[in-house]
Each structure stands twice: as C-alpha cells, then as structure tokens.
Amino acid sequence: MPSPLVFTNPAMPEYWASAFDVVPFPIYVVDMQTLELINVNRAMRKRTGEIDGRKCYEAIYGKDKPCAFCAIGNMQNGEMGQTVIFEHFNDTDDRWYQLQETRIAWFDGRPAKYSIAVDVTQLKGAQNALAEAHADLAIKNRELERLTVTDSLTGIGNRRHLTAVLDHELASARRSHLPLSVLLIDVDRFKQVNDTFGHQTGDSVLAQVAGIIVRNIRATDAAGRWGGEEFIVACPGTSAQAGAAVAEKLRAAIAAHAFPTVGSITCSIGVAEWAEGETAGLLLARADAALYVAKGAGRNRTSVAGGPLSG
Ligand SMILES: Nc1nc2c(ncn2[C@@H]2O[C@H](COP(=O)(O)OP(=O)(O)OP(=O)(O)O)[C@@H](O)[C@H]2O)c(=O)[nH]1
The missing domain is CATH 3.30.450.20 (PAS domain)
Incomplete structure (x- = not known):
C-alpha cells in the first residue's frame, strides 16, 4: 500500500x-x-x-x-x-x-x-501593534511611577518619595548598625523673596536650590522636597558630625550662588542622627527642632540635634 x-x-x-x-x-x-x-x-x-x-x-x-x-x-x-x-x-x-x-x-x-x-x-501587523502598545504602556507606567514620586516644581523626589526613602534607610541602618543622618534645609526669609520678586521668581529659586543640593551630595544620599521651601537630605552611613559637614557644604554652596533677579539667599539647616529604636517621625521632629534653633540663632547656619526626644 x-x-x-x-x-x-x-x-x-x-x-x-x-x-x-x-x-x-x-x-x-x-x-x-x-x-x-x-x-x-x-x-x-x-x-x-x-x-x-x-x-x-x-x-x-x-x-x-x-x-x-x-x-x-x-x-x-x-x-x-x-x-x-x-x-x-x-x-x-x-x-x-x-x-x-x-x-x-x-x-x-x-x-x-x-x-x-x-x-x-x-x-503580524496586529501582533506588532499589540507589542508596541505593550511597550508604550510599560514606558507610560514607568513615567507615571516616576511622576508620583517626583516634585513637579524642582524635579527631585517629593514628600511621598522621601517618606519611602526614610523608611528604607531606617530599616537598613537598623540591620547594619551604621549611622544615618537627616538634614532638614529651609530657605531663609523665603516669604520676602515671593513678596518682593513674585511667586514665579520664588519658584525658580526653589528649583535652583534643589539643583545645588543634588549637585553637592553623594550618589548614596537621597534628596527631596519636603514641602514649601523645605528640603530633606538623607545620608546613610553618616554620623551627626559628618552630617553637619554635609550641611555646611550645602549651606555655603547655596549662600555663594548668584540667583538671577534675587541675588543671594541663605538657608538654615537642622541635622539629626538616627538613634536606635527611633521612628522616622521622631527623627524628623529632632531635625526640625535643630532647624528651629538655627533660625533662632540668626539663620544661615547649621544646628545639630541633641539626643532622642523622650516620649
Ligand atoms: N514661590 C513659592 N513659594 C512657596 C512655595 N511653597 C511655599 N512657599 C512660600 O514660602 C514662604 C515660606 O514662608 P515662611 O514659612 O514664613 O518662612 P520664611 O519667609 O522662609 O522665613 P524663615 O523660614 O523664618 O526664614 C511662604 O510665603 C510660602 O507661600 C512654592 O512652591 N513656591
């Protein structure tokens, strides 16, 4: 057959x-x-x-x-x-x-x-269009993710990003027993900048300050805008003393910068080193207290927080 x-x-x-x-x-x-x-x-x-x-x-x-x-x-x-x-x-x-x-x-x-x-x-055309749509969606999702953690005015991390970074860095410090310092940076008399030169110029100053901060920190540090004219830098593996040195470097760089229209501006910085067992909220409260001291002492200076707050 x-x-x-x-x-x-x-x-x-x-x-x-x-x-x-x-x-x-x-x-x-x-x-x-x-x-x-x-x-x-x-x-x-x-x-x-x-x-x-x-x-x-x-x-x-x-x-x-x-x-x-x-x-x-x-x-x-x-x-x-x-x-x-x-x-x-x-x-x-x-x-x-x-x-x-x-x-x-x-x-x-x-x-x-x-x-x-x-x-x-x-x-094939339909398959390719589908693959393209998938790729496009992946890129858009990525961009969306980026936007949700980015401050639109300055382009650096926003408060949500900083909150996540601080949680992450605190967990790392807990595990590694290495020091961790945070810097709370506040532009001095910023209301005057707005009142004198207008809100738009104020916005531009904030964007420039963000740029100066980012350019003057290590790649392992994280910077973001906490809100208004306040910025935070988290420095892993950094003691309060070393954190104060970083703060002074940033303060000097901001004070030395010639801001178009405005001229020079200054900032005050509070530094706090994380203490074992402390929450991010308490750590920031200590940095804020140190900032308050710096403002009270005449601004354009760095103040380092004392030990952890009780309670
Ligand atoms: N242009 C601009 N201004 C803002 C923004 N967010 C907050 N501000 C302004 O920042 C100013 C902060 O003023 P204050 O909290 O009184 O502090 P300050 O004038 O910097 O004074 P000190 O901190 O005591 O030195 C306010 O006028 C806010 O309206 C922003 O995104 N853009």
Whole structure:
C-alpha cells in the first residue's frame, strides 16, 4: 500500500489541480532536484501569473539563486511527509507568509515538496501593534511611577518619595548598625523673596536650590522636597558630625550662588542622627527642632540635634 503522500495514480495531476484550485491560499509544488515549479494552484497563479516550469526562487522571490531559508536542503534526506512550518517576509511583495512545506513524491516518483503560503501580514501587523502598545504602556507606567514620586516644581523626589526613602534607610541602618543622618534645609526669609520678586521668581529659586543640593551630595544620599521651601537630605552611613559637614557644604554652596533677579539667599539647616529604636517621625521632629534653633540663632547656619526626644 503506497503512502498517501506518494501520488501514483496518473489521473492525479488533474485531481490535484481541481482540488487545490478551490483552496483560497497559494499552494505550489517544487521538484526537489531541479527546484522547478511542477504545479501551481489558482490562488498562487493569481499572485504570480503562470510560473509552471520556472525555478521557484526566481519566479516567487525574484532571486537568481536558491533562497537562503529554503527548506529543501533539510528535506533531501528526510522522511516522506516531513513537514516544516515557518514564517517568511517576501520582499518582492512586502508581505509576511506562513509557509507549511511538506515532502512528497510526485506522480512520476520525483521527490517534491508542496508549500501552502498563508498571508499573515495583517496578523503580524496586529501582533506588532499589540507589542508596541505593550511597550508604550510599560514606558507610560514607568513615567507615571516616576511622576508620583517626583516634585513637579524642582524635579527631585517629593514628600511621598522621601517618606519611602526614610523608611528604607531606617530599616537598613537598623540591620547594619551604621549611622544615618537627616538634614532638614529651609530657605531663609523665603516669604520676602515671593513678596518682593513674585511667586514665579520664588519658584525658580526653589528649583535652583534643589539643583545645588543634588549637585553637592553623594550618589548614596537621597534628596527631596519636603514641602514649601523645605528640603530633606538623607545620608546613610553618616554620623551627626559628618552630617553637619554635609550641611555646611550645602549651606555655603547655596549662600555663594548668584540667583538671577534675587541675588543671594541663605538657608538654615537642622541635622539629626538616627538613634536606635527611633521612628522616622521622631527623627524628623529632632531635625526640625535643630532647624528651629538655627533660625533662632540668626539663620544661615547649621544646628545639630541633641539626643532622642523622650516620649
Ligand atoms: N514661590 C513659592 N513659594 C512657596 C512655595 N511653597 C511655599 N512657599 C512660600 O514660602 C514662604 C515660606 O514662608 P515662611 O514659612 O514664613 O518662612 P520664611 O519667609 O522662609 O522665613 P524663615 O523660614 O523664618 O526664614 C511662604 O510665603 C510660602 O507661600 C512654592 O512652591 N513656591
């Protein structure tokens, strides 16, 4: 009993033609030795015209030598009925095809392969659009995430970001037993800046102060705008003494900066080192108390908090 893939009935070529002409997808049969097209169905002829007898690579792909992706090489020693399925972009008509190619024996015994080519260009387009939409969404989500932790005026971390950073740094300090200091920075007499030069100039001063802070701290430090004209810097691995040095550096940099329209401004800074068992709220309360001392002592200075507040 011959394999159903070995066509032996001499009437078969006609049968083949009538059966495959009703299939709406292009189907063609190639002689595996000569690479000549033995049979081409109606859907294929509609696309290519009469190409029977021509080399497949030349008639279908407009090439002057066999295609690099041709499956015939791998089929030469394969089993009858061996099938490969792959997708291919045909640049002669700029369309994607899914090709299903099967090894057969033609009616006269010649080894051949027949190919069914399904145009999947639209499907590919939809897949690509979906992939693009996913990528776009991922980028937008990322941007949204960034915006929720960014202060829109200064571009540095906002209060939400700082709260998360402080929680994280406190947990790290608890584990590592390394010191952690926070700096609470407040622009001096900022109301005057607004009142004298207008709110817009005030905004610009805040953005510049943020820039000075960010440029003068370590990559491992975290800075953000706590609100209004107040900024916080968290310095992991930093004692109160070292924190005071960072504060003085920032204070001097801000005092030395020439702010357009406004001239010079100053700031006061409260520094507190985290004490074992202390919450972020209590740590900030101590930094705030130190800031209050700095303001009371005449502003444009740094004050370091004493030990933890009781209660
Ligand atoms: N331009 C601008 N001003 C702001 C912003 N947020 C808060 N302010 C202003 O900052 C000023 C803070 O004033 P105060 O709290 O009295 O403090 P100060 O004038 O800096 O005085 P001291 O802190 O005592 O030196 C207020 O006038 C607020 O309106 C902002 O986003 N932009």
